[in-house]
Amino acid sequence: MLPPVRCFTCGAPIGHLWEEFKSRVSRGEDAGKVLDSLGVTRYCCRRTLTTTITYIEDLAKYSIFKGKREKIVRKYFLVETGEGEGESWRP
Ligand SMILES: [Zn+2]
Numbered sequence: 001m002l003p004p005v006r007c008f009t010c011g012a013p014i015g016h017l018w019e020e021f022k023s024r025v026s027r028g029e030d031a032g033k034v035l036d037s038l039g040v041t042r043y044c045c046r047r048t049l050t051t052t053i054t055y056i057e058d059l060a061k062y063s064i065f066k067g068k069r070e071k072i073v074r075k076y077f078l079v080e081t082g083e084g085e086g087e088s089w090r091p
Pocket residue numbers: 007008009010011012042043044045046
């Protein structure tokens with residue numbers, strides 16, 4: 001779902017490494033060498049980073065709020081001024 005903040009097995013903080021790991025691997029670098037350069041030596045942490053799949057963007061397509069965001073913002077956060085497009089944020 002989301003990148004893990006800590007290793008699931010040993011609890012070492014690894015969340016701060018996710019973005020760099022992901023970007024370097026997507027550019028074609030070898031995942032093992034990237035982990036070595038980031039100082040991730042334990043195999044549990046390496047497993048956690050290499051097997052993470054972030055599919056939050058895929059799930060967001062099926063959110064119950066899809067297409068309703070504008071309506072919700074208008075209902076709860078915007079106040080109609082009665083002058084066409086003029087709207088103001090409710091304090
Ligand atoms: Zn670990």
